[in-house]
Amino acid sequence: MISLQHIHRDFRVGDQIVHALDDVDLDIAAGEYVSVMGPSGSGKSTLLNLIGLLDRASAGRYLLEGEDVTVLDDDRQAWIRNRRIGFVFQAFHLVPRLTAAENVELPLLLAGVPPAERGKRAAAALRAMGLSDRAGHRPDQLSGGQRQRVAIARATVTEPAVLLADEPTGNLDQHAGQGVIEVLEALNARGITLIVVTHDSAIGGRARRRVRMLDGRIVADEAEADRAPA
Amino acid sequence: MRAADFVRFAAASLAARRLRSGLTALGIAVGIAAVVVLTSIGEGVHHFVLAEFTQFGTTLVAINPGRTTTHGMSVGVFGTERPLTIQDAESLERLSYVEAVVPFVQGNAEVKAGNRRRRTFVYGAGAQMPKAFRMAVQTGSFLPADDPTAPRALAVLGSKLRRELFGRGNPLGRRITVGGSRYRVIGVMAPKGVVLGFDLDDTVYIPAARALALFNRNSLFEIDVMYRPGVKVERVVEGIRRTLVARHGREDFTITTQEQMLDVLGSVLDVLTFAVGAIGGISLLVGAIGIVTIMTIAVNERTAEIGLLRALGARRVQVLALFLGEAVVLAALGGLAGLALGLGLAQGLHAAFPGLPVHTPWRYVLLAESLAVVIGLAAGVLPARRAARLDPVAALRAE
Numbered sequence: 001m002i003s004l005q006h007i008h009r010d011f012r013v014g015d016q017i018v019h020a021l022d023d024v025d026l027d028i029a030a031g032e033y034v035s036v037m038g039p040s041g042s043g044k045s046t047l048l049n050l051i052g053l054l055d056r057a058s059a060g061r062y063l064l065e066g067e068d069v070t071v072l073d074d075d076r077q078a079w080i081r082n083r084r085i086g087f088v089f090q091a092f093h094l095v096p097r098l099t100a101a102e103n104v105e106l107p108l109l110l111a112g113v114p115p116a117e118r119g120k121r122a123a124a125a126l127r128a129m130g131l132s133d134r135a136g137h138r139p140d141q142l143s144g145g146q147r148q149r150v151a152i153a154r155a156t157v158t159e160p161a162v163l164l165a166d167e168p169t170g171n172l173d174q175h176a177g178q179g180v181i182e183v184l185e186a187l188n189a190r191g192i193t194l195i196v197v198t199h200d201s202a203i204g205g206r207a208r209r210r211v212r213m214l215d216g217r218i219v220a221d222e223a224e225a226d227r228a229p230a
Numbered sequence: 231m232r233a234a235d236f237v238r239f240a241a242a243s244l245a246a247r248r249l250r251s252g253l254t255a256l257g258i259a260v261g262i263a264a265v266v267v268l269t270s271i272g273e274g275v276h277h278f279v280l281a282e283f284t285q286f287g288t289t290l291v292a293i294n295p296g297r298t299t300t301h302g303m304s305v306g307v308f309g310t311e312r313p314l315t316i317q318d319a320e321s322l323e324r325l326s327y328v329e330a331v332v333p334f335v336q337g338n339a340e341v342k343a344g345n346r347r348r349r350t351f352v353y354g355a356g357a358q359m360p361k362a363f364r365m366a367v368q369t370g371s372f373l374p375a376d377d378p379t380a381p382r383a384l385a386v387l388g389s390k391l392r393r394e395l396f397g398r399g400n401p402l403g404r405r406i407t408v409g410g411s412r413y414r415v416i417g418v419m420a421p422k423g424v425v426l427g428f429d430l431d432d433t434v435y436i437p438a439a440r441a442l443a444l445f446n447r448n449s450l451f452e453i454d455v456m457y458r459p460g461v462k463v464e465r466v467v468e469g470i471r472r473t474l475v476a477r478h479g480r481e482d483f484t485i486t487t488q489e490q491m492l493d494v495l496g497s498v499l500d501v502l503t504f505a506v507g508a509i510g511g512i513s514l515l516v517g518a519i520g521i522v523t524i525m526t527i528a529v530n531e532r533t534a535e536i537g538l539l540r541a542l543g544a545r546r547v548q549v550l551a552l553f554l555g556e557a558v559v560l561a562a563l564g565g566l567a568g569l570a571l572g573l574g575l576a577q578g579l580h581a582a583f584p585g586l587p588v589h590t591p592w593r594y595v596l597l598a599e600s601l602a603v604v605i606g607l608a609a610g611v612l613p614a615r616r617a618a619r620l621d622p623v624a625a626l627r628a629e
């Protein structure tokens with residue numbers, strides 16, 4: 001599903017070079033549930049952006065669903081982001097002037113899906129998040145947990161293969177965060193590949209596979225299928 | 231992305247900041263209104279002037295002595311040119327398609343009637359002048375078709391001169407002197423008003439031969455020829471040229487057709503309209519700067535949204551088009567408001583000052599609206615390109 005081979009990502013800051021990713025190898029199979037943990041600045045977000053085709057590697061190869069995506073042009077990568085990848089951000093990133101339903105429709109709108117079908121699919125995605133009664137509300141009329149669930153509905157409305165979540169509970173209290181994680185896990189249970197970056201070891205520990213990063217490298221990668229939730 | 235969704239998205243972004251969008255659109259509206267009002271006045275003057283000219287008819291040809299260069303300077307061929315004479319005018323009457331020929335001399339002289347006197351325009355003309363220039367006689371008759379070389383001393387008054395000299399009294403048959411010579415009044419012209427600064431009512435008409443003597447000239451100012459409608463003007467010009475060259479031995483005169491005059495006049499007036507329109511365009515430029523400013527601010531404020539759109543699969547050109555679209559919608563709406571404002575102002579001006587000619591052709595209205603759209607595009611390019619070039623990861627981090 002996802003195969004990173006000798007991936008490097010360097011940033012030039014002045015005349016200094018920061019190795020945000022330093023020779024990363026990572027293979028993730030379809031349907032896996034992976035958490036990525038590590039100290040601040042260890043490269044977690046950089047890794048996730050790279051997997052999500054928002055960023056390009058300085059060196060190395062990246063195969064997504066068997067296709068070498070490192071060589072694709074911007075427009076083709078945009079198409080893959082639209083159809084195959086869903087993002088969930090710490091800051092929700094809902095468009096404030098649009099209603100929940102309109103926010104959820106955005107990826108379909110960009111893809112040119114006709115309004116009637118768009119409406120149907122957005123309604124279904126919101127229903128799956130238990131937010132049918134909030135479809136007409138704007139983000140400032142929703143709680144933090146509801147906002148993040150709208151964002152998840154938006155990320156899943158195109159039925160992507162991979163869901164990438166960067167600190168999805170970072171702006172939420174524990175109760176709301178718990179709810180969001182349960183929603184993500186439910187999606188994973190229905191087959192979507194889920195990768196969650198988090199600081200919270202309680203949340204990271206729930207994943208069946210836990211990747212640990214330090215200074216741009218993967219320092220631990222453990223899978224325990226039958227570990228009890230923390 | 232579908233076109234309708236695209237417009238709706240752009241419009242919704244603008245609607246979310248109503249006041250700001252409204253003020254920016256107002257900038258364009260003022261500019262478009264200025265262009266519409268100014269070109270309406272320019273175009274109104276255009277129509278007005280052309281109407282003034284064509285009221286004398288359009289099948290007219292003027293012949294002046296001397297060759298005129300394109301710069302309007304009169305140059306004698308080898309330093310000499312033969313005068314245009316009354317016989318020259320007579321010779322043109324023989325051309326089959328000529329309906330009227332008017333020899334023409336103009337000057338200033340003192341006119342006396344009893345103890346009243348007045349300095350006024352004196353037109354030396356021929357019997358066919360009312361026909362050629364569509365002028366009407368109010369009372370009495372115009373100058374008769376005497377022998378043009380030895381006409382009787384008869385005069386016709388303009389309506390204002392008649393009032394000045396005779397008040398309400400009947401002038402017909404009365405004696406006046408023009409520049410010292412005695413004339414008998416046989417008619418009064420219908421009022422014609424001021425045409426291009428000349429008061430055609432403050433005049434006296436006398437036979438051309440007598441005006442030549444009065445002003446001590448040997449050449450007419452001009453011979454005016456009216457030809458039958460439907461005849462090709464080239465044929466008329468050629469006939470006149472051949473007739474006069476046969477009499478003069480060479481082409482030492484200039485033929486100007488009414489068509490040419492209207493063409494020249496029309497293009498001068500077009501330049502005028504364009505110039506005032508361009509002045510209005512300056513305020514449009516200010517409006518355009520407003521759009522650049524507001525779109526630059528919008529791109530800065532919505533950096534995170536741009537990052538999000540890219541993450542959701544928007545291509546760079548889509549982001550470009552979205553922000554360009556906003557600029558264009560802003561300008562187009564401003565343009566429409568400006569058209570309404572401008573047309574209203576133009577009509578208001580016309581109502582307040584009926585003397586001011588105002589005319590707004592639909593062509594200009596469409597042109598002004600297209601101009602607004604083009605301005606929106608031009609003003610939107612810079613901010614929209616900035617938006618499209620943003621790095622999505624960096625954009626998403628902005629808050």
Ligand SMILES: Nc1ncnc2c1ncn2[C@@H]1O[C@H](COP(=O)(O)OP(=O)(O)OP(=O)(O)O)[C@@H](O)[C@H]1O
Binds near residue numbers: 045
């Ligand atoms: N655009 C950039 N320019 C320069 N350096 C960058 C840039 N983006 C990331 N870095 C550097 O790359 C390293 C990894 O950053 P990254 O954001 O991936 O860390 P992280 O693990 O997500 O940290 P956090 O937990 O604080 O979010 C850091 O040292 C950071 O300073």
Ligand SMILES: [Mg+2]
Binds near residue numbers: 045046
């Ligand atoms: Mg991070």
